[in-house]
Amino acid sequence: MPMPSAPPSYEDSLQQQPSQPVQPASAQEFVIISAVLNRTPIRVTCPNCMENVVTVTEEKPRLLAHIICGALVVFGCWFCCCLPYCFDSLRKVEHTCPNCDALVGVYISGL
Numbered sequence: 001m002p003m004p005s006a007p008p009s010y011e012d013s014l015q016q017q018p019s020q021p022v023q024p025a026s027a028q029e030f031v032i033i034s035a036v037l038n039r040t041p042i043r044v045t046c047p048n049c050m051e052n053v054v055t056v057t058e059e060k061p062r063l064l065a066h067i068i069c070g071a072l073v074v075f076g077c078w079f080c081c082c083l084p085y086c087f088d089s090l091r092k093v094e095h096t097c098p099n100c101d102a103l104v105g106v107y108i109s110g111l
C-alpha cells in the first residue's frame with residue numbers, strides 16, 4: 001500500500017506560524033494600584049464591599065520564584081533551589097480586605 005504524501009511535521013507547522021511575543025510570567029500576575037501600595041497596610045476603600053478599611057498584608061513568593069526554583073531543581077541544583085525565595089524582587093505583598101477578604105491589591109517590590 002503506497003504511503004500518502006506526508007503532511008508537514010508538527011515542528012514545521014509551528015515554524016510557519018508568526019512568532020508570538022512571549023509574555024513574561026510576571027505579566028500574568030494580578031496587580032492593582034501597586035503604585036500606591038507598599039509593604040505596610042494602608043487605608044483604602046475596598047472595591048468589593050465599599051468599606052473604608054485598613055488592608056491586611058501577606059508576603060508571598062511570586063510565581064516567578066516558583067518557576068526559577070523548579071528550573072534549579074530540574075538542573076540538579078537541589079541546594080540552591082530555595083534561593084529565589086530570598087530575593088526581594090521575587091516576593092510580593094498581597095493586600096486583602098479584613099472585612100470581606102477580597103484582594104485589594106498586590107505590591108511587588110522592584111517595580
Ligand SMILES: [Zn+2]
Pocket residue numbers: 046047048049050051097098099100101102
Ligand atoms: Zn471588602
